[in-house]
Amino acid sequence: MTRIAVIGGGRIGEALVSGLLQGGFATKDLVVSEKSEARAEALAQEYSIRVTGAVADAAEGADVLVVAVKPGDVDAVLTDLANADLDGDREQLLVSLAAGIPTTRYENKLSAGFPVVRVMPNTPMLVGEGASVIAAGRHAKAGHLELVREILSSVGTVTVVPESQIDAVTAVSGSGPAYFFLIAEAMIDAGVSLGLSRAVATELVVQTMTGSAAMLDRSGENAADLRVAVTSPGGTTAAAVRELERVGIRHAFYEALTAARNRSAELGSTGE
Ligand SMILES: NC(=O)C1=CN([C@@H]2O[C@H](COP(=O)(O)OP(=O)(O)OC[C@H]3O[C@@H](n4cnc5c(N)ncnc54)[C@H](O)[C@@H]3O)[C@@H](O)[C@H]2O)C=CC1
Numbered sequence: 001m002t003r004i005a006v007i008g009g010g011r012i013g014e015a016l017v018s019g020l021l022q023g024g025f026a027t028k029d030l031v032v033s034e035k036s037e038a039r040a041e042a043l044a045q046e047y048s049i050r051v052t053g054a055v056a057d058a059a060e061g062a063d064v065l066v067v068a069v070k071p072g073d074v075d076a077v078l079t080d081l082a083n084a085d086l087d088g089d090r091e092q093l094l095v096s097l098a099a100g101i102p103t104t105r106y107e108n109k110l111s112a113g114f115p116v117v118r119v120m121p122n123t124p125m126l127v128g129e130g131a132s133v134i135a136a137g138r139h140a141k142a143g144h145l146e147l148v149r150e151i152l153s154s155v156g157t158v159t160v161v162p163e164s165q166i167d168a169v170t171a172v173s174g175s176g177p178a179y180f181f182l183i184a185e186a187m188i189d190a191g192v193s194l195g196l197s198r199a200v201a202t203e204l205v206v207q208t209m210t211g212s213a214a215m216l217d218r219s220g221e222n223a224a225d226l227r228v229a230v231t232s233p234g235g236t237t238a239a240a241v242r243e244l245e246r247v248g249i250r251h252a253f254y255e256a257l258t259a260a261r262n263r264s265a266e267l268g269s270t271g272e
Pocket residue numbers: 007008009010011012013033034035036039053055068069070071073076077097098099100120121122123174175
């Protein structure tokens with residue numbers, strides 16, 4: 001069985017651990033390295049897995065090293081890995097979940113030829129509905145991509161792209177859940193302002209979003225056609241859409257995703 005070390009047990013590290021365990025991954029094949037003691041204790045309790053404070057301790061004996069720390073902490077992890085007494089006989093693979101950080105940053109610090117796969121995950125992996133996008137580094141072979149695909153497919157969909165597209169992917173699916181939650185929040189508040197209880201507004205918004213996402217996924221129709229089907233001539237939806245267009249909702253999304261893409265590229269060059 002593949003042994004996985006997750007370095008950084010924060011929000012995305014925990015989402016991965018939780019998703020993998022729910023998908024049937026064995027607790028004995030999973031170890032987390034987490035530098036916050038409180039966080040380490042909480043993870044060990046919640047998931048009954050081994051959690052250690054030392055990166056090297058987690059990395060030794062693991063087949064796959066998943067880096068899930070903030071971009072600014074990646075260099076410190078790489079220094080720990082470079083100084084660790086890793087098992088030279090074992091073929092290891094490094095998988096980076098960090099936004100912005102290119103595979104070359106890892107390749108330049110690890111031993112020659114070390115395979116690296118860059119991943120942009122998203123938090124719905126916590127409930128097995130993640131969208132993970134993977135890109136091969138210079139030394140990653142088809143078999144390495146396949147292994148990463150196999151691991152991540154237990155927590156959602158997996159798409160392969162060239163690394164040059166990962167910043168754009170980060171803007172769409174990595175940050176995407178936040179846009180979605182922001183819209184949900186705004187719709188709930190708007191429902192409350194129209195006199196609905198928060199409980200009723202929340203229930204309606206959650207089901208409307210779940211149902212609409214299911215239609216988009218399963219109906220075979222595109223988003224524009226599905227929206228048109230709800231928009232009766234002279235009706236309520238047309239009145240609402242007119243307001244959304246007046247305040248520039250499309251332009252807002254173009255600008256927002258461009259800002260996220262640019263920020264991802266910036267994280268790659270500065271790390272902060
Ligand atoms: N939160 C999200 O939706 C997404 C996050 N990401 C990426 O995942 C990475 C982690 O993000 P979050 O989980 O949100 O951050 P976070 O701050 O919640 O988690 C990072 C964790 O790493 C730990 N850590 C830092 N340095 C460490 C070290 N040297 N050894 C062991 N543990 C260490 C911290 O104590 C913290 O618990 C980032 O690089 C981010 O760009 C990618 C996609 C989505």
